[in-house]
Amino acid sequence: MEFTLLDSLPVDWAAWTLQNVIRGVAIADIQSALRLAGYDESARELGGRAGFNASEAAACTVRSLIVYRTALLRRMYLRKQRNQPVERRELDPSLFYSSYYFANEPVILAPLPTLEKLRLDWTFDYLSRRFGDILIEAQRGREGDPDYEINFDKHREKMRLDGLIKLIEDSGPNNDIYMCANNRALDSELSRMFGEIPDIDDLLEPKHARGKTFLWMGPQGTITPFHYDLMNVLLYQVHGRKSFVLAPPEATPFMYNDVSVYSRVNYFGDRSQFPLFEGVPLKTGILHPGEALFIPVGWWHAIRAESKSISLSFTNFLDANEYRKVT
Numbered sequence: 001m002e003f004t005l006l007d008s009l010p011v012d013w014a015a016w017t018l019q020n021v022i023r024g025v026a027i028a029d030i031q032s033a034l035r036l037a038g039y040d041e042s043a044r045e046l047g048g049r050a051g052f053n054a055s056e057a058a059a060c061t062v063r064s065l066i067v068y069r070t071a072l073l074r075r076m077y078l079r080k081q082r083n084q085p086v087e088r089r090e091l092d093p094s095l096f097y098s099s100y101y102f103a104n105e106p107v108i109l110a111p112l113p114t115l116e117k118l119r120l121d122w123t124f125d126y127l128s129r130r131f132g133d134i135l136i137e138a139q140r141g142r143e144g145d146p147d148y149e150i151n152f153d154k155h156r157e158k159m160r161l162d163g164l165i166k167l168i169e170d171s172g173p174n175n176d177i178y179m180c181a182n183n184r185a186l187d188s189e190l191s192r193m194f195g196e197i198p199d200i201d202d203l204l205e206p207k208h209a210r211g212k213t214f215l216w217m218g219p220q221g222t223i224t225p226f227h228y229d230l231m232n233v234l235l236y237q238v239h240g241r242k243s244f245v246l247a248p249p250e251a252t253p254f255m256y257n258d259v260s261v262y263s264r265v266n267y268f269g270d271r272s273q274f275p276l277f278e279g280v281p282l283k284t285g286i287l288h289p290g291e292a293l294f295i296p297v298g299w300w301h302a303i304r305a306e307s308k309s310i311s312l313s314f315t316n317f318l319d320a321n322e323y324r325k326v327t
């Protein structure tokens with residue numbers, strides 16, 4: 001029979017009762033005290049349990065403490081302020097590292113003067129003329145597949161860069177085509193672009209720029225669904241705007257995380273099937289050209305392009321950034 005003392009008594013009385021059983025106080029004395037306090041039913045239940053002993057009581061105590069602590073943490077967590085914007089700051093790199101990188105806190109860095117020339121130069125038209133003949137890989141056919149991120153490999157398609165840019169320019173808002181980090185465009189012949197990406201050497205490690213810099217290009221309406229990364233990321237907006245939402249790593253129990261680093265929460269769509277998510281404190285904002293969003297490791301994020309968009313992301317930070325999946 002399941003022992004329900006913990007459910008029938010207020011938590012402080014349940015703890016008092018169990019502690020006294022563990023101390024070896026006679027069950028009859030504990031029953032009298034419970035009756036005096038008006039908990040007759042619990043007293044009866046305690047008496048009916050001839051075999052109830054100290055180790056069983058200890059196990060109940062631990063269980064009650066865990067249940068109680070989890071309930072408190074959940075309440076505190078859900079009461080945190082919701083929908084806070086991410087701070088936008090012009091930051092000294094050492095302050096960026098101490099207050100955000102090591103604190104695992106998101107921030108928008110603006111402006112980044114070192115990248116200003118690149119931002120002004122890199123229009124779709126310029127990139128098409130300068131690098132258009134290069135064969136790259138992009139994602140295509142995403143709209144027919146609700147799990148297009150999980151099924152990433154199915155959507156790989158080779159095309160010339162000017163072909164991709166034409167599709168983006170001509171197709172209007174859609175989520176069907178996207179060149180994203182995992183297409184690793186800058187590992188292709190497009191690595192020639194590195195000639196135009198200046199080092200931001202007070203913030204990032206130039207020696208590790210290759211292999212840790214990624215190019216993103218897509219139409220208005222492109223959506224990167226909720227996921228977290230196993231590294232810190234700096235997402236720099238070259239062209240167009242992106243709206244973003246971030247949820248902290250502690251939100252994981254409410255993120256419907258069934259597969260790998262992905263959440264089932266369809267943030268930019270119908271969220272009615274995800275009631276647990278409704279209590280999650282979010283940080284939202286819009287990233288404008290010339291700004292860089294720091295996405296700390298483990299933070300859930302979903303991103304939508306609000307116009308045709310070009311972004312660069314960097315993971316070559318000056319300090320350790322190698323987090324591995326352990327399961």
Ligand SMILES: O=C(O)CCC(=O)C(=O)O
Nearest residue numbers: 216224229233235303313
């Ligand atoms: O810009 C995007 O579409 C997604 C960026 C992102 O998720 C990342 O850099 O990890």
